[in-house]
Amino acid sequence: MMRTPATSLLRKSIAARSSVVPWAAARRAESTHAISKPTLANIEKRWEGMPLQEQADLWMALRDRMKGNWKELTVQEQKAAYWIAFGPHGPRAVDPPGTNAKIFWGTVAGLAVSFSIFGIIRYFAKPAPHTMNKEWQEASNELLIQQRADPFTGVTAENYKGPGMVQSPPKGQ
Template sequence: MFRTALRQLPTTTRISTTSRAAAQLQTRKAHAISNPTLANIEKRWEAMPPQEQADLWMALRDRMKVDWNELTVQEKKAAYWVAFGPHGPRAMPPPGEGFKVFLYTMYGIAASGVIFGSVRYFARGPPDTFTKEHQEASNVYMKGQNIEPITGISSEGYIGKGMVATTRSSADLPKKAEE
């Protein structure tokens, strides 16, 4: 409806209407923010409600769109502090937080040590295959079966230890509880 009415207007009227509206939009400037609003913003920012913080930030943002030479010193300081000040995620940790982190870390390490020790205490002993005698018997069996004849234990001139990986004999191991 509105379009058809605009089409029917003479072209000179349409151009002047649109240019007047554009001129009004272009000449609009953001007005300076009052000093009481910006005074002591560093101390008041955390106590301000989120809506008031957002309104102030939007006003500062609109104000920063004009030439920066037109901004007052108070507005420049407030804009910098709101953008980069030590609040929110950039706030300094409260006093004693480092000690709390250290203390809880030590609690975690102590708890993991207790869990590790209790698991080791209640676990079964090492299997029979961990004894030196069993591993030497495995070497004899491998030589008898001619296992790995090219580079392994059955090859000519082999000087390695074979399957022996431990120095503990069966006498060194704790006795297994009979099940």
């Protein structure tokens, strides 16, 4: 088999990479040491007040620790990692007291404004058109009967029992 310069370079490259990988993995394992207890103490109470950079650094350190063997994590690290990932902070924070009352009274105020606007519009509205009185609608029915309009389902059908064009309620109701 004839070796070309390209295949020999490829073999050297693969050999170099395979010798570096275990060393890099061992180096990474050494750099992930346990996070100090004072750093993780009362993390639930201190998290919201911590600067964003400290929060990010702590989370990255915990994330690096979790990349290794989880049995090597201390109990405090496990609790801190769980609380940071799933605790009631940020978007999962509990609403402050009185939030439901504000929502309720805001809804009541919105409804009151809506009803008052509706009432004002109704008060200043023009009267109903003259075609909406009962006499006009009954006359429309008579015209439809004379013209034999819609003989299958309308007023002129054989067994029709509907009101026809009459929409106004009878007087007194």
